[in-house]
Amino acid sequence: MTATENPPTYTWVGTRPIRHDGYDKVTGKARFAADLDLPGQLRAVYVRSPHAHARIVSINTAAAEAMPGVKAVVTGADFPDLGAADPEYDVSVNVMARDTVYYHGHAVAAVAATSRELAADAAAAIVVEYEELPAVFTIDDAMADGAPLVNETNFTKFVKADEPSNLSTITNLERGEVDDAFAAADLVVEREFTTAAVHQGYIEPHACVVDTGADGRASVWCSSQGHFRVRSSTAAVLGWDVSRVKVTPAEIGGGFGGKTTIYIEPVAARLSEMAGRPVKIVMTRDEVFRATGPAPASKVRVKVGATNDGELTALEAWMAYNVGAFGNVAGLVGAMSVASYKFPNLKLEAYSVLSNLPKSAAYRSPSAPHAAFAIESVVDEIAQKLDIDPIELRLKNAAVEGDVTAMGMPHPRIGFVECLEAVRESEHYQSPVPDGAARGIAAGFWFNIGEQSSATVHVNEDGTATVITGSPDIGGSRASMALMAAEELGLDVNSITPLVADTESVGFTDTTEGSRTTFATGMAVVQACRDLIDDMRSRAATTLSVDVGEVIWADGAAVAEGHDPVPLASIAAQSKRTGGPLTASASLNAAGAGPSFAVHCGDLAVDEETGHTKVLRYTAAQDAGTAIHPSYVEGQLQGGSVQGIGWALNEEYVLNDDGSLDNASFLDYRIPVASDLPMIETIIVEVPNPSHPYGVRGVGETGIVPPMATIANAISRAAGIRMTALPMSPPHVLTALNER
Amino acid sequence: MNRTHVNCTVNGDDVDFLAADGISLLDALRDELGLTGSKEGCGTGDCGACSILIDGKLNCSCLVLAPEAEGAEIVTVEGIADGDHLHPLQQTFLEGAALQCGICTPGFLVAAKALLDTNPDPTETEIRYALAGNLCRCTGYDKIIRSVQEAAVQLREVAK
Amino acid sequence: MTDHRRFTDGEAVIEVDGATVGAVIAELERRYPGLGEALTEGSSAGINGEIHAEPEFVAVAPDTDIYFVAPLAGG
Numbered sequence: 001m002t003a004t005e006n007p008p009t010y011t012w013v014g015t016r017p018i019r020h021d022g023y024d025k026v027t028g029k030a031r032f033a034a035d036l037d038l039p040g041q042l043r044a045v046y047v048r049s050p051h052a053h054a055r056i057v058s059i060n061t062a063a064a065e066a067m068p069g070v071k072a073v074v075t076g077a078d079f080p081d082l083g084a085a086d087p088e089y090d091v092s093v094n095v096m097a098r099d100t101v102y103y104h105g106h107a108v109a110a111v112a113a114t115s116r117e118l119a120a121d122a123a124a125a126i127v128v129e130y131e132e133l134p135a136v137f138t139i140d141d142a143m144a145d146g147a148p149l150v151n152e153t154n155f156t157k158f159v160k161a162d163e164p165s166n167l168s169t170i171t172n173l174e175r176g177e178v179d180d181a182f183a184a185a186d187l188v189v190e191r192e193f194t195t196a197a198v199h200q201g202y203i204e205p206h207a208c209v210v211d212t213g214a215d216g217r218a219s220v221w222c223s224s225q226g227h228f229r230v231r232s233s234t235a236a237v238l239g240w241d242v243s244r245v246k247v248t249p250a251e252i253g254g255g256f257g258g259k260t261t262i263y264i265e266p267v268a269a270r271l272s273e274m275a276g277r278p279v280k281i282v283m284t285r286d287e288v289f290r291a292t293g294p295a296p297a298s299k300v301r302v303k304v305g306a307t308n309d310g311e312l313t314a315l316e317a318w319m320a321y322n323v324g325a326f327g328n329v330a331g332l333v334g335a336m337s338v339a340s341y342k343f344p345n346l347k348l349e350a351y352s353v354l355s356n357l358p359k360s361a362a363y364r365s366p367s368a369p370h371a372a373f374a375i376e377s378v379v380d381e382i383a384q385k386l387d388i389d390p391i392e393l394r395l396k397n398a399a400v401e402g403d404v405t406a407m408g409m410p411h412p413r414i415g416f417v418e419c420l421e422a423v424r425e426s427e428h429y430q431s432p433v434p435d436g437a438a439r440g441i442a443a444g445f446w447f448n449i450g451e452q453s454s455a456t457v458h459v460n461e462d463g464t465a466t467v468i469t470g471s472p473d474i475g476g477s478r479a480s481m482a483l484m485a486a487e488e489l490g491l492d493v494n495s496i497t498p499l500v501a502d503t504e505s506v507g508f509t510d511t512t513e514g515s516r517t518t519f520a521t522g523m524a525v526v527q528a529c530r531d532l533i534d535d536m537r538s539r540a541a542t543t544l545s546v547d548v549g550e551v552i553w554a555d556g557a558a559v560a561e562g563h564d565p566v567p568l569a570s571i572a573a574q575s576k577r578t579g580g581p582l583t584a585s586a587s588l589n590a591a592g593a594g595p596s597f598a599v600h601c602g603d604l605a606v607d608e609e610t611g612h613t614k615v616l617r618y619t620a621a622q623d624a625g626t627a628i629h630p631s632y633v634e635g636q637l638q639g640g641s642v643q644g645i646g647w648a649l650n651e652e653y654v655l656n657d658d659g660s661l662d663n664a665s666f667l668d669y670r671i672p673v674a675s676d677l678p679m680i681e682t683i684i685v686e687v688p689n690p691s692h693p694y695g696v697r698g699v700g701e702t703g704i705v706p707p708m709a710t711i712a713n714a715i716s717r718a719a720g721i722r723m724t725a726l727p728m729s730p731p732h733v734l735t736a737l738n739e740r
Numbered sequence: 741m742n743r744t745h746v747n748c749t750v751n752g753d754d755v756d757f758l759a760a761d762g763i764s765l766l767d768a769l770r771d772e773l774g775l776t777g778s779k780e781g782c783g784t785g786d787c788g789a790c791s792i793l794i795d796g797k798l799n800c801s802c803l804v805l806a807p808e809a810e811g812a813e814i815v816t817v818e819g820i821a822d823g824d825h826l827h828p829l830q831q832t833f834l835e836g837a838a839l840q841c842g843i844c845t846p847g848f849l850v851a852a853k854a855l856l857d858t859n860p861d862p863t864e865t866e867i868r869y870a871l872a873g874n875l876c877r878c879t880g881y882d883k884i885i886r887s888v889q890e891a892a893v894q895l896r897e898v899a900k
Numbered sequence: 901m902t903d904h905r906r907f908t909d910g911e912a913v914i915e916v917d918g919a920t921v922g923a924v925i926a927e928l929e930r931r932y933p934g935l936g937e938a939l940t941e942g943s944s945a946g947i948n949g950e951i952h953a954e955p956e957f958v959a960v961a962p963d964t965d966i967y968f969v970a971p972l973a974g975g
Contacts, residue, residue, distance in 0.1 A: 016837070018834045018835060019834070019837070021842075022833075022834045022839065022842075023834070025839055025842030025845050026817075026826065026830040026833050026834055026839070026845060026849060027777070027817065027818065027821060027826075027830065028775070028776070028777020028778070028816065028817035028818045028846050029777070029818075030842055031776075032776075032779070032843060034776075034779075034780065035770075035776035037771075117760070117762075158938060160934075200877075200975075201877050202841075202843075202877055203779075203781040203787055203789055203841075203843045203844050203875055203876070203877055204779070204781065204841070204843040205780075205781070251841070251842065251843075252841060253779070253781075253841050253842070253843025253844075254840075254841045254843060254877050254878055255841075256877070256975055257974065257975025258975075260973065260975070282780075284783060285781065285782040285783060285784065285786075285787075329970065332970050333970065333972065336969065336970060336972075362973060362974060362975040363975050364974075364975035365974065365975060366973070366974065366975050407967070407969050407970075408912070408967055409946040409967035409969060410946075410949070410965075410967075412949040412950070446974070447951070447972050447974070448974070449951070449953075449972050449973065449974055450951065450952075450953060451953055452953075474840070474841055475840045475841070475878065476837070476840060511973075513973055513974045513975060514972060514973055514974025514975070515974060516974070589952075589953060589954070591947075591950040591951065591952040591953075591958075592949075592950035592951070593950075593951055631836075631837035631883070632837055632840070634837075634882075634883075635837055635840050635878065635879055635880075635883060638879060638880035638882045638883070639840065639877070639878045639879050639880045640880075641880055642879075642880030642881070643877070643880075665782065665784055665786060666781075666782050666784070666786035666787050666875060667784065667786045671875060671877060672880075672881075673871075673872040673873075673874075673875065673881075674867070674868040674869075674871045674872050674874070674876075674881040674884070674885065675865075675868040675869045675871075675872040677868070677880065677881055677882075679882050679885070679886075680880045680882045691950055700974075700975070701974055701975060704975075
């Protein structure tokens, strides 16, 4: 279903063609990074820390270097010390430990050999002597007075900090007078919530092949959401100029934020440089869980005041995010993500807290799910206590254009109210709750971002077009680029070939993240197409001997009054006579990203004997602005919802006392499987973003924000228990049922 | 190093390869035969990205030692189309947008084929349980299930 | 952004002259030492309802509201 406000009529935008890259993906031909092999290629294997925090006393690689097939060994000594002030310093130390390991699984050394097996044998022969240091793993322990320092190079950001600290950011946001508002409130609800660390869980482990040539230049093929960032970070970690690194993006097997940073490319590049041969690194799943991602664990206290008629008058929240062993702005972003309700009085205190755990990474709407789980749970409890419909309560307080977010900036045109109304009017919400089940509602917000994008469009001599961008396609964005180009040029979408080019074949483009690709890269594609159209109008004016001002572009042809339309294919065929090849490029730093809201509705049943929660029906509504390819917009809503359902019900990092991960496999870290779920119904709300030529907001992020509270709110109504800790797995639900 | 000479058929072709001790059939398919359509997501049989058919039965090829393929008929994702004519599952996956990143898609296609080969008219629940050994992190499974349902309808029409 | 009011004796809204965001930041730094540097670290701004990344050279008019916000990324 699509709820559209004054829909414009488009020929291609909003249709559902088969994605261009789909054929290779259903026949097994698509080339992911691990599928590439180069002649003479070596395989590399890591040595990783068995301690959560330790000083490296010595590393002896002599025995390993003498073993059969071993061609190169690297340790931290093979990488430059960038200095703690360098913006890439943390990445460089995370890629390979220097004199200290900061978490269990931290890379200490790597071996390149003629086979993976020989490399593994040699890695096992490397002797590392450690001196263990005190370690902390929880927010409470890391924030306690006298807590051991996690990372001596971490200073609190944005303040003049003289001493290293376990706090990366401290944020205070305030408006109004919360104390007065709580005193005047008819009802105040206050609760504390915790969430476990969760992994992005992309099915493709990190992989790369790097060939460093005798000229000192490295060619990198890798799985990444942003190959320009791979280029700059890899160069920085190696101490190289950026221009020494060329990165070609392979097909990417999922990222969800987890592939916006680097782990392996500089290691492969250095090994390749030392060995004079290409080096391939493919992480094991165990390594992915232990040494990449995850999203932070959190602890959030929320206090909300309301009047008896359901006006939410005040919000006070204390938030802490466990960001792992390196600095991170998760707490700041979590506070900024508080943007859904008017709350005339608001006071937020947020912390990014270091611990001796892996460096946390972005995961779909990073930091927003933690805050929303807490706030949406308390808001729902207020609706329950006041006996107000949960959608009506939210509608009464929903932010609209001009209302300010926690950071003080007024919202532009947003579609939160429209999402709430769409769920309220849905067949799902209008239908009775099934016997033995209960229904939950929750909302979510994410900013979306703009940033830099480039596109080049060629009109080929046969009247087709090639659209080249620098945005790795993680969810169908090539199809979106082709659709927007088809709409602009008036070409059949199947006459357009959308490609993602390497770092030397297209202009600089920021990472695919923050739901920015269809928005910002789409703007660059549209601009390049419009420049091409101007050129083609001019070419047609030449052949028709009319003034270019008399030529318009309509339905894929140059049209001048009194003349037959000159179709694009004809202009293309004559291009040599009219000035040469038809090509245009556009680059921009896109302003005006449109925030996206989502509202979810879930029916579930709780098995009171086992504590198992079964989701029976689930609907996700989200404001897409405009859905360029509705099938892939639905796919983003469905995928985000199910990741959130997994976060809600099952997924968690289970840590041993020594800080090692106890469940580093898909068997024990259980993401949702098909039999856990119902169909995920979607409602695409379309409140166009006025800053985009087609009204795009971006849809990748927000879908993961509402599910945790949606599930918790439904469990509360099903079983009379208010779950405040994630995951709401059977043992935890059973405990709560028994304490009821 | 000991290497075992293995003869089998893969996607209808007679093939042979040398398997080093301890390597999985997945590694042999990818590294010895160049069939990289089967993916390694975990190496422990938990994700299903390496799903293949061995004598018609669904297997995680990462859990099969390469010499176990001796004499077997193996089908991988590269072998489920009929020449240039896509299998109905491949076509419905494309039309139904049942893939986003595509890394799990080969495994899902093979697992879904294994299901429909033996149960041409499965219920939604049967499909969900038959595919429960295949992990997808992008789609939430909805469009995969619907595409399998649609392919089942098309295959039953053809069979009439 | 984060607690900038510590630079401004508690004022959250300040009127400043300047033709670009960068000029406004320079004037704020002159009047409230330390604030300009803090705002440059938080390198995005909401200007007339649109978020701009690294906005130093974005033109502003006398009635423009500028909201300094932290740089954002996403997943």
